[in-house]
Amino acid sequence: MKVTRQPTNPGPAAWAKILPEAARHPTLEDDRHVDFLIIGGGFAGLTAARRISELEPTATVSVVEAFRLAEGPAGRNSGFMIDLPHDLASDDYGGQAARDHQSIRHNRAAISYAADMVATLGLPQACFQKVGKINAAATDRGIAHNQGYQEHLTHLNEPFEILDDRQMHELTGITFYKQGLFTPGAVLLQPAQYIQSLGAAIVSNRVAIYENSPVMALDQVGGMWRAETAKGAISAPTVILATNGLAQAFGYYKSRVVHIYTYASMTRALSADEVQRLGGAPNWGFTPADPLGTTVRRISGIGGDRIVIRNRATYEPRLSPSERRLRGVYAQHDDSFDARFPMLKGVEMEHRWGGHLALTLNGVAGFGQLEDGLYSACLQNGLGTVKGTLHGMAIAEMCLKHPSTIVDELLAEPAPKRLPPEPISEVAATIRLKLGERAAGQEL
Ligand SMILES: Cc1cc2nc3c(=O)[nH]c(=O)nc-3n(C[C@H](O)[C@H](O)[C@H](O)COP(=O)(O)OP(=O)(O)OC[C@H]3O[C@@H](n4cnc5c(N)ncnc54)[C@H](O)[C@@H]3O)c2cc1C
Numbered sequence: 001m002k003v004t005r006q007p008t009n010p011g012p013a014a015w016a017k018i019l020p021e022a023a024r025h026p027t028l029e030d031d032r033h034v035d036f037l038i039i040g041g042g043f044a045g046l047t048a049a050r051r052i053s054e055l056e057p058t059a060t061v062s063v064v065e066a067f068r069l070a071e072g073p074a075g076r077n078s079g080f081m082i083d084l085p086h087d088l089a090s091d092d093y094g095g096q097a098a099r100d101h102q103s104i105r106h107n108r109a110a111i112s113y114a115a116d117m118v119a120t121l122g123l124p125q126a127c128f129q130k131v132g133k134i135n136a137a138a139t140d141r142g143i144a145h146n147q148g149y150q151e152h153l154t155h156l157n158e159p160f161e162i163l164d165d166r167q168m169h170e171l172t173g174i175t176f177y178k179q180g181l182f183t184p185g186a187v188l189l190q191p192a193q194y195i196q197s198l199g200a201a202i203v204s205n206r207v208a209i210y211e212n213s214p215v216m217a218l219d220q221v222g223g224m225w226r227a228e229t230a231k232g233a234i235s236a237p238t239v240i241l242a243t244n245g246l247a248q249a250f251g252y253y254k255s256r257v258v259h260i261y262t263y264a265s266m267t268r269a270l271s272a273d274e275v276q277r278l279g280g281a282p283n284w285g286f287t288p289a290d291p292l293g294t295t296v297r298r299i300s301g302i303g304g305d306r307i308v309i310r311n312r313a314t315y316e317p318r319l320s321p322s323e324r325r326l327r328g329v330y331a332q333h334d335d336s337f338d339a340r341f342p343m344l345k346g347v348e349m350e351h352r353w354g355g356h357l358a359l360t361l362n363g364v365a366g367f368g369q370l371e372d373g374l375y376s377a378c379l380q381n382g383l384g385t386v387k388g389t390l391h392g393m394a395i396a397e398m399c400l401k402h403p404s405t406i407v408d409e410l411l412a413e414p415a416p417k418r419l420p421p422e423p424i425s426e427v428a429a430t431i432r433l434k435l436g437e438r439a440a441g442q443e444l
């Protein structure tokens with residue numbers, strides 16, 4: 001079967017741009033046979049490769065990635081690896097405690113597995129910092145969101161701390177935020193450094209990664225799967241699709257994927273004088289109290305002192321946000337930056353970009369067996385760094401029939417729900433996002 005679409009990534013992968021260039025993995029240029037083929041080199045694909053090689057050290061594994069590692073969404077995100085469910089504060093909460101407890105347990109298992117990879121494989125500590133995160137509120141509406149979230153955390157017996165405006169100012173140097181809700185379990189990633197160093201560390205005489213090798217066709221021939229790229233092919237009895245929403249391009253989850261793009265901008269490195277004018281701590285990360293508000297990271301270290309902001313989400317069923325749309329989003333980024341960082345007026349954005357996420361209507365993943373020998377660790381929904389890691393780990397365990405409560409629980413989830421036909425989905429999603437963003441007001 002021909003793969004109908006290839007991924008698109010507007011703008012540069014900035015987190016990789018601020019690192020020294022990573023060593024290249026080869027492009028696939030010949031015909032190979034391996035025990036396990038993994039398509040997609042993001043969180044799910046690399047974690048699956050690592051877990052297979054751990055459970056079955058003699059197995060041969062190839063990961064094929066359409067671009068270079070960390071050029072896709074895995075290196076384009078804001079780097080929040082979050083242990084708590086995203087929608088804890090949703091209005092329809094009720095009777096969900098058991099589900100939330102399970103999700104938290106899964107997320108923590110993924111974070112703990114990632115931490116173990118960082119330690120065992122010797123990845124740089126700077127790319128994986130378990131420092132927690134803050135849900136930042138700039139308005140009464142944001143504070144009300146935090147209040148709801150706080151109630152659910154109390155109900156779930158999860159620890160948190162409320163920071164007042166003075167504490168938020170001390171931490172950040174800015175006076176924009178009125179309140180913060182700190183939870184300790186999240187990790188802040190330098191996502192490109194994490195993905196690149198994970199890729200480099202898992203390669204061995206048994207595990208290979210092929211970059212710039214988009215799979216263009218995937219077929220089952222005589223009990224064996226065969227994936228073709230422009231210059232080569234790999235056949236394997238077992239294939240794992242780790243392509244997130246692009247699983248649809250392989251013919252799966254038709255009408256079940258909400259294709260969303262979200263966007264970020266990163267300043268140039270701040271001068272010493274600008275760092276002093278800003279004040280506050282050198283590293284922090286805020287997710288917005290209002291789900292459609294702005295995510296902010298203050299980073300320092302290898303790529304210099306910078307601010308990274310992320311906001312806006314658009315429904316893109318054709319996986320191709322227009323130039324006009326990008327211009328509008330980036331203008332919003334400038335407004336959001338100026339409102340928060342008046343002392344940095346005139347500091348330009350050096351990088352601007354967008355990236356793809358895959359949601360489902362009922363928030364479940366595309367996890368499990370698709371066909372004989374073909375498995376899926378896709379459709380991560382909103383917390384893709386943690387869910388991708390979880391599903392990558394679990395799909396390896398499933399393929400190898402390794403006993404796992406997490407696999408059993410994931411397989412017990414319902415299938416992703418079918419979307420209404422187009423253009424109804426597009427209109428409904430666009431209106432919902434627009435109204436949500438308008439209501440977010442100053443939180444944007
Ligand atoms: C701006 C932005 C901010 C975000 N912030 C966060 C955040 O803070 N926290 C969080 O948890 N999530 C965040 N996300 C979402 C997160 O990045 C994704 O959900 C996550 O990367 C999904 O992991 P994955 O491994 O399933 O898929 P991906 O990372 O998308 O990896 C799949 C890979 O498959 C490759 N691929 C696709 N088709 C083919 C093919 N035919 N052949 C070969 N390779 C193919 C792609 O190139 C891609 O590299 C953010 C996303 C964006 C864009």
